[in-house]
Amino acid sequence: MRFYSPSQGQLTLEELVEALASFVAEQPEAKYKLIIGTDSHTNSESTHFVTAIVVHRVGKGGRFFVRHQHQRPITSLRQKLILETSLSLETISQLQEELLAQHLFFDCDLEVHVDAGRRGATRELIRDLVGMVITSGFTAKVKPDAFAASSVADRFTK
Numbered sequence: 001m002r003f004y005s006p007s008q009g010q011l012t013l014e015e016l017v018e019a020l021a022s023f024v025a026e027q028p029e030a031k032y033k034l035i036i037g038t039d040s041h042t043n044s045e046s047t048h049f050v051t052a053i054v055v056h057r058v059g060k061g062g063r064f065f066v067r068h069q070h071q072r073p074i075t076s077l078r079q080k081l082i083l084e085t086s087l088s089l090e091t092i093s094q095l096q097e098e099l100l101a102q103h104l105f106f107d108c109d110l111e112v113h114v115d116a117g118r119r120g121a122t123r124e125l126i127r128d129l130v131g132m133v134i135t136s137g138f139t140a141k142v143k144p145d146a147f148a149a150s151s152v153a154d155r156f157t158k
Contacts, residue, residue: 001094003053003065016065017098020055023063024108031058036092037113037148038084040074041157047074049084051091052152055108064148066156067091077121081114084149085129088112089136110138115150117143 003011008019024032035054040047049069056062069087074080092112112133116122126142133140143150 001067001091003067005063005065007063011065013094013098014102016053017095017102017104019063019065020099021102021104023055023057027057027060030060032056032108033058033111034092034095034108035111035113035148036088036095037115037146037150037153038088038091039115039149039153039157040080040084042073042075042080044073046070046072047080048157049087050153050156051087052148052156053091053095054148054152064152066153068156078125081116081122081125081129082132085112085114085132088114088149089132089138092138093136111141111148112136112138113141113146113148113150115143115146115153117146117150 001013003016005011033056038049038051040049051067053065054062114129116126116129130140
């Protein structure tokens with residue numbers, strides 16, 4: 001699994017965890033949120049998925065990392081949003097495993113941002129997508145509060 005950081009370039013999962021730990025170590029007394037969100041863009045050749053990992057030092061900025069994946073073109077909105085949410089859940093689970101493997105524990109809220117909103121075609125899918133996240137043990141946010149998916153990841157999909 002490879003990630004990209006604007007300030008550090010290409011990173012492995014292990015290097016990403018080290019970067020997260022360094023960021024938290026700068027101000028260990030601060031409150032943190034670890035946020036994952038995925039967005040996608042489909043063209044005639046493939047669907048490009050971008051998963052964003054955001055570590056937010058509440059009230060004091062943050063850092064983000066992105067992961068790119070390509071798959072065959074997916075035209076079904078329902079299938080695409082389910083896959084986006086699944087990729088976010090896969091990423092946050094692997095990130096948790098690596099944090100535990102490196103014996104890094106820091107108090108932070110874990111959120112999964114779902115790229116669906118209460119307006120438009122995606123509103124009918126919110127209950128299913130949020131249900132996926134909640135049953136996995138994480139907090140779910142939808143648009144307009146789902147900035148990791150709708151802003152950070154979206155920036156890198158095109």
